[in-house]
Amino acid sequence: MKLLQALFFPPEQPGGVSSMIPYLQDRFRPPHWEMELFSIPKRIRNKGSDQVQFHTFDWREFEESPVVQKYVQTYRDYLWWTRLRIQKNYDLIHAHHPIAGLAMKEVFPETPVIQSIHSSYERELILNGRIKENGPEHRFLTSIYKELEHKTDRLYTVSRSFREYLSPYVDYPENIGVIPNGFDEKRFKPVPHENEVAQLVTVCRLVPAKGIDILLQACAELKARGQSYVLHIIGDGPIRQELEGMAQRLGIYEDTIFYGYTLHPEEFMPFFDIFVLPSRAEAFGSVFAEAALCSLTLVGSEVGGIAEQIVSGSNGLLVPPENPVALADALEKVIVDPAYRYELARSGSDHAKNHYSLNRVVHELKKLYLQFDR
Structure with missing residues (x-):
């Protein structure tokens, strides 16, 4: 089975995803398993030019926000990088960032994509004083969760409490699975x-x-x-x-x-x-x-x-x-x-x-x- 772990940050970056995903490769070995990792380098900026359209909401309602503009452009860049670098097919893609999941499903619509949501970007921005609760950026970022539910094949998160956090933003919260991070x-x-x-x-x-x-x-x-x-x-x-x-x-x-x-x-x-x-x-x-x-x-x-x-x-x-x-x-x-x-x-x-x-x-x-x- 050919697997792709789609990250956002390169795996050497600090954080929960990087503390687990790189260590999975030793546990998923041939002949039955083939696993590769994919991420976008930090140097990739303003390369993508796709027209972005989401199925569950109109992101242009929020397009005047610099935070939203940056997020959408990063999504475009991830699409550009994915098309440029991935030249083979996989049996399954496991995405570990919303942008990664949306991009993978856009480029490979016939390939099953599992989406793990490890953290809340909007909550971090609110607590760090970058955006306001219920403001346009908050509404845009929480709308992404329903888009992920609509486009990907399975949603997972890392704790029961975070599943509860996600529940108001999706149609079927009971279908969100929980797999906590693991450590070698x-x-x-x-x-x-x-x-x-x-x-x-x-x-x-x-x-x-x-x-x-x-x-x-x-x-x-x-x-x-x-x-x-x-x-x-x-x-x-x-x-x-x-x-x-x-x-x-x-x-x-x-x-x-x-x-x-x-x-x-x-x-x-x-x-x-x-x-x-x-x-x-x-x-x-x-x-x-x-x-x-x-x-x-x-x-x-x-x-x-x-x-x-x-x-x-x-x-x-x-x-x-x-x-x-x-x-x-x-x-x-x-x-x-x-x-x-x-x-x-x-x-x-x-x-x-x-x-x-x-x-x-x-x-x-x-x-x-x-x-x-x-």
């Missing part, structure tokens, strides 16, 4: 260690949606209570300078290390103690599963896919979003009680291995793909 355990090697001062770590793109401002306020509260810690922030983004300034104003800059972007944070994540990320929204939150497989204690906000990964008090701690004092309370619990911290970390690691292993995902995908084997 061989990439994660827990290291026994004993840090005299608790080492906190977070890994994310530095944008408002990730709630790092809440984390900095919580850490300032910890310092006011006399708790010792070091906070390691791995990642980069448009608000890094703002966050560094905030750390200075809160008096915690000396206790905080900004690393910038790192390609493989899982290589040194095992040397920390507590993974913390108070996101304002997460469709799944792959980095929590990765941190759990590194045997770190998990502390996260009770939103989206994070709340599906963590049973608070059992394999990590959940706190309400937008609540730095509650976050400080949770962090203090695991800072002052190493035994409790280790207990949560062991339970978190076991849970991640049982629910988010790559073997489990491969088993589910093979069953799914064989339904289209002709």
Whole structure:
């Protein structure tokens, strides 16, 4: 069976898709399976010129928005790149971005296309202050979900909560399947260690949606209570300078290390103690599963896919979003009680291995793909 995994970003880019899809190739080998990956390079800009028409809505209602214009042009570019680069037929295409799914079905209308939706671009833009809720961009981007339902052969997402999020925007939400991301355990090697001062770590793109401002306020509260810690922030983004300034104003800059972007944070994540990320929204939150497989204690906000990964008090701690004092309370619990911290970390690691292993995902995908084997 000839399979194509259609990504948007190249697979070396950080994120949930890139943490799973490239590792699938070793599990889908000849003679029965042939799998290839496809994505559009970042350098491709303004190449496509197709007339764009969607079947379920008229996108021209929103065409005055620069965000919509950029999205449609990116779709045109993906169409152009697909026609230029793909010269063979596949038995099945699995798309991992809405633009990829729509383009693949346009170019290969007779080929079955499975669409996985891994995150919400519109929600990220709203939380990052780029667009307004119920504005033209929001309405355009949520209309894409019904178009995907209409054009592709099967819709999947990564968590039950994200399926609920998608439900108002499609006609048949009950038909959306859920396949959480999977992770190759061989990439994660827990290291026994004993840090005299608790080492906190977070890994994310530095944008408002990730709630790092809440984390900095919580850490300032910890310092006011006399708790010792070091906070390691791995990642980069448009608000890094703002966050560094905030750390200075809160008096915690000396206790905080900004690393910038790192390609493989899982290589040194095992040397920390507590993974913390108070996101304002997460469709799944792959980095929590990765941190759990590194045997770190998990502390996260009770939103989206994070709340599906963590049973608070059992394999990590959940706190309400937008609540730095509650976050400080949770962090203090695991800072002052190493035994409790280790207990949560062991339970978190076991849970991640049982629910988010790559073997489990491969088993589910093979069953799914064989339904289209002709």
